[in-house]
Amino acid sequence: MGSHTSVTTPGAPAPRSRPAAPTRRVLDAIRHIVQLLRESSHEAAELGLSGPQLFVLRTVADSPGLSLNDLAERTRTHQSTVSVVVARLAAQGLLERKASAADARRAEISLSPEGAERIRNAPRTAQERLVAAVDALPAAGRRRLAAMLDALVEELALGNTHPDMFFEESEQRARKARLAHA
Numbered sequence: 502m503g504s505h506t507s508v509t510t511p512g513a514p515a516p517r518s519r520p521a522a523p524t525r526r527v528l529d530a531i532r533h534i535v536q537l538l539r540e541s542s543h544e545a546a547e548l549g550l551s552g553p554q555l556f557v558l559r560t561v562a563d564s565p566g567l568s569l570n571d572l573a574e575r576t577r578t579h580q581s582t583v584s585v586v587v588a589r590l591a592a593q594g595l596l597e598r599k600a601s602a603a604d605a606r607r608a609e610i611s612l613s614p615e616g617a618e619r620i621r622n623a624p625r626t627a628q629e630r631l632v633a634a635v636d637a638l639p640a641a642g643r644r645r646l647a648a649m650l651d652a653l654v655e656e657l658a659l660g661n662t663h664p665d666m667f668f669e670e671s672e673q674r675a676r677k678a679r680l681a682h683a
Contacts, residue, residue: 534631541627548619553666556628557586558595558612558620565611566601572610577632579663586666595619628666 542552550558560575561567569587573580587610590596595616601607612620635643 537627537630541624544624545626548623550619551586552626552628553586554590554595555620555623556626556666557583557590558616559623559626559629561596561610562612562617562620566609568601568607568609576628576666578666582663582666590616 538552541555545552545555548555556576557572560572564571564575567575569584570580572587573583576583587596587598591598594613597611597613598608599611601609635646638646
C-alpha cells in the first residue's frame with residue numbers, strides 16, 4: 502500500500518490542521534468586526550465625535566424623548582455606560598435633557614439643534630449594523646452566540662464589570678492616561 506504522506510507544491514499554502522481552522526475562523530470574524538468598528542470610529546471622528554457618541558445621537562434622533570434606561574436598552578448597553586456618553590454629549594450641547602411632561606421624575610433625552618445638524622449627513626454606525634445583524638439571528642442562534650462569547654470572556658478573565666461602549670474611553674481610563682502623561 503502507498504504512503505499517506507501528502508506532497509505540498511512549493512509556494513502552495515500548507516494544509517490546515519483541524520483544530521486551527523475553527524480558531525482562525527473565529528479570530529477572522531472578530532478581526533472583521535473590530536475593523537468595521539474602527540472604520541466607523543474614524544468616520545465619527547470626522548464629525549468630531551466618537552463612534553459611541555454618534556451611535557447614541559443617531560439612536561436619540563430615531564426615537565426622541567427616550568429615558569436613559571430606554572436609551573441603554575436601545576443601544577444594548579448598561580445604563581451606567583450610556584449615561585457617561587449622554588453626559589459628554591449634553592456637555593457639548595448636542596443633547597438636551599428635560600423632565601417628562603407625563604412624569605417629572607423621568608428625564609427625556611432629545612437632540613439639540615446642534616446635535617441634529619452634526620449628524621444630518623452622518624453614516625450609519627457600525628454599532629447600528631452590529632445590533633441589527635445580531636437581532637436578525639434566530640433566537641436560538643443568539644442564545645448560543647451569547648453563551649459562547651460569555652465563555653470566551655470568562656476564559657480571558659476579563660472580569661464581570663460593565664464594559665464601555667465600543668471605542669469609548671471610560672472616565673477612569675482617561676483620567677489615568679492624563680495623569681500618566683502629566
